[in-house]
Amino acid sequence: MSGNGRIYRISALAVLGGALFGFDMSSMSAIISTQPYLCQFNQRGFDKEGRCLGPTSDTQGGVTAAMPGGSLIGALVSGWLSDRCGRKKTIMIGSVFWIAGSVVTCASVNLPMLAVGRFINGFAVGICSAQVPVYITEIAPPTLRGRLVAMQQWAITWGILIMYFICFGCSYVDGAGAFRIPWGLQMLPAICLCVGLSFEPESPRWLFKKGREMEAKDVLAQLHGGGNANSQFVQRELQDIKATVSQEHKHADASWLELFTPSMMNRTLIGVFTQIWSQLTGMNVMMYYITYVFTMAGLSNAGTNEVLIPSSVSFIINVVMTVPALVWMDRWGRRPPLLIGAALMCLWLTITAIMFGVYARDAEPGEFASASESMVVSGPAARVIIAATCLFVASFAPTWGPVSWTYPPELFPLRLRGKAVALATSANWTFNFALAYFVPPAFENITWKTYVIFAVFCAVMFLHVFFFFPETANKTLEEIEQIFDDKRPGAIKYIGTPAWKTYNDRKAMITHELRDSISDSEDGDKAQTNSTEPGARDGIMTATSNEPMPASGNDA
Template sequence: MGAKIFSNVYAIGAFAAIAGIMFGFDIGSNSGVIGTEQYQLFFEKPSALLQGGINGALSAGCFVGALGSGYPADRFSRKYTLIAASALFIVGSIFQAACNGVAMLCVGRVLNGISVGVTSMVVPLYQSEIAPKEIRGRIVAVQQWSITWGIMISFWIQYGCQYFNNTAAFRVPWGIQGVPAVILCAGMWAFPFSPRWLADQGRMEEAFQVLADIHGNGDRTHPRVIVEMEEISATIHFDKEIASHRYSDLLKPGMAYRVFLGVALQIWQQLTGMNIIMFYVVFLFQQAGIGSDQEAQLVSSGISYVVNVVMTVPAILYVDKWGRRPTLIIGALAMSIFLWIVGGILATGTWSIGPKDKYIVELDNKHKANAVVACIYLFVASFATSWGPLGWIYPAEIYPLRVRAMAVSLSTASNWLFNWILNFVVPMLMEEIHYGLYLLFAAFNFLMCVHVFFAYPETKGYTLEEMDVIFEYNPRKAIPRDVMDQRLEERGIRRNEEKKAYEARQAGSVDEKSGHEENV
């Protein structure tokens, strides 16, 4: 029974996604405590510049971790890289919880950032390589769901800890964030290596057994296992005999376009404006005069985190049915509309300097304030069902094995770079251009909708080994099966009639197609 759990695709993907909880904990671990009196007194009321440096230490570490994670993921495996990163996160959490000043706090945040940067790249990569094509999006989307859980739990832990009258108000949240890292570090040893990584290392027998365990209930003669193993073997042969295995391939025509799409998608994910909501939602509600006191503003803010968690569930269940392109396009369009409305409503108010020298807006009736709250929640829901999970799914599935780790690390690093930029820029923009900030991000969402429509092919329902053909055609709709077979045969991947008949039976439900009913 235990062996079945450790070879179950859903269990493997979900356990690896514990790194997402670490991700969410660390993102939210500072936002709720920096305004408490206990924090301000202990760190002697850090200046805006110093506080910006403390906040930015995490994003800087994430950028470095994501950028440098490609080599260890290729050299030492996805599995061992995750274990090492989780161990580093434990150390960073200890540094933060035990800090005696700003220097030690920043060291801990940098270490945690490096860990989060590594795991935010490696987890979607690992999940995409162990999942069958029919449920690959669902498995990788669990990573985003875990992030939303981490952010929400972290927020409410901080909310409760604010009532401590000593340094426990910030030490407890910083210490608790290490718990999921301990679980991941201890438990990941029991789960398998990526079969595609094993095959790329020449360990074909082990790769075959892992595929049999996770896709065929241990049966090596299962048609899916045979088809997938032959595809992987032929693709690796093609890469090593005809193509090359160098990172310079990322700059070659065709491949550079794919790298651009992955990097652009991760940058667009940051430019959706979700950071405004997740990091500065308390200030946003305060700015709009919503809630009569800090308690009401915090509760209103906390609801947005709950919406984020709940509305990621439809993406997990249906992203492999909806498809990547329509989900991204409709999500961006919806977010654009809701931000236009928020900006438009705030533009009708009277702006003035309020408490703590912060600009606030006075709206002429309560209905407008309620409309702002509703549109913010709808914006969060739109992000959670679209760009939240797809930002991790799409880049993890579009590259060939020979450069996949390095290409995904570049796209993830671009995400963290823009995260770091926005952490510094957004507070200033909220003060300088007021409602114009929401109109700016509304425009970004509209532009990303147009970009996806014209530039991004549909990848739903294809194996990772079929992506080269997908990007040759750059289709907006499915490629005919006979065309795909012909192109695969040119790469040494041949499907006999038995395999074709098996794949034809995959037209049923997701669980029927993947043959995982008995494994779940």
């Protein structure tokens, strides 16, 4: 379809908001085991060789958790902000907060200042992570929606990888520059996001909702009609949006409470648990504390940066294995990746728990830089743990990673989408906060049983997805509404169509879009032919009794 190139460009720019999260995650995971960081924020004194031991595990958990704590607040605020200011402007506001937070973080001289800077960064990430998927969802055609929103997750993985190697290079810098340089550089994507997005259009659905119909029509023409406002696709989209907005205007302005009404509760729970389960897989824990895991598996000496090289392998896997989702997720649908991903991650977590539980010994006091590095394993068991960790990342990357961002915006009607996705994303950050704080003490106190907890979560999420998560791929946002209509034959009260009976009919949607595209092409050829006939001047047909002028979008 015409206009897809611009949609890709807008999406690539918007998902820089996801890269901000990746930058933060990676900068913390790569830095927390280095001596400059441990000495700048030292609370535990020195080991027998004179190396700094850094913050306590509880304090490190709190500093790490400051970012998701801010993200929780940012995500909740983003719903109101998005409905009031628009999707695009909200993302730009988030980028400004990121720049401010990066300045504070870079200048941190103590742990409270560092926590405040990370909280501001988190506030920005909460805004962007909630509203970037909404923005892309509302501009993308159905057959590309999954791929384009999945770019958010891919941007996160690239942010993790790029910042990780920046941190690795800076680890050879003497003194505080080893962590101040990466924390300063991470504001650059936010500057690009804020400036670049200012030249792009607002969501046509938000414009229509605000009564700015001509602007919405122009945006749809630019994005989907090659500039032709009378394109079949544009006209059909306008009619669908107009019908939806007309229906929603009969109701009072959407409120947070409406998300918890009986008719909406099922969707709310699905959206919220999509984000909760994505955290309870344990993936972000792997990213934040992967240096701990690989150090316990014998890949570095305590307190050195040697572990950064093998740890980077998992980040490379994360980037590479997200690509299949970008290419095929709209073909796969949403349910199969969630089910397969949950099953595989449960397997790898179980294997890791067994290896640590059976073959590891307790670490001696002072053996490692952090008390959270509480186990020591070597030999074949260590290699199995490293392999299982990499396979876990490879299982998450094409499944729960991209789908957890793509799925929630598809579930909700226009009037509730901004608030609903904000609520779902806030659930993500609530559990991100809890896990970031929980994991260091968990590794210290319950050691290998930490992996058992996440394995159980993966088993439960498999069952939840099978029975309650419907297929939304290759359906218009307006068609998805019908899935949750509990008045239809065979529907379950308050649920709608049973999840296991929904399916992904990609062929039908491609045929539908192709038919519109061919029709538009034929109309364009006809108009070009007619422009050479008598009565045409300067490429514009004059109206005659035999050839009426095409109807405008307002007439349709």
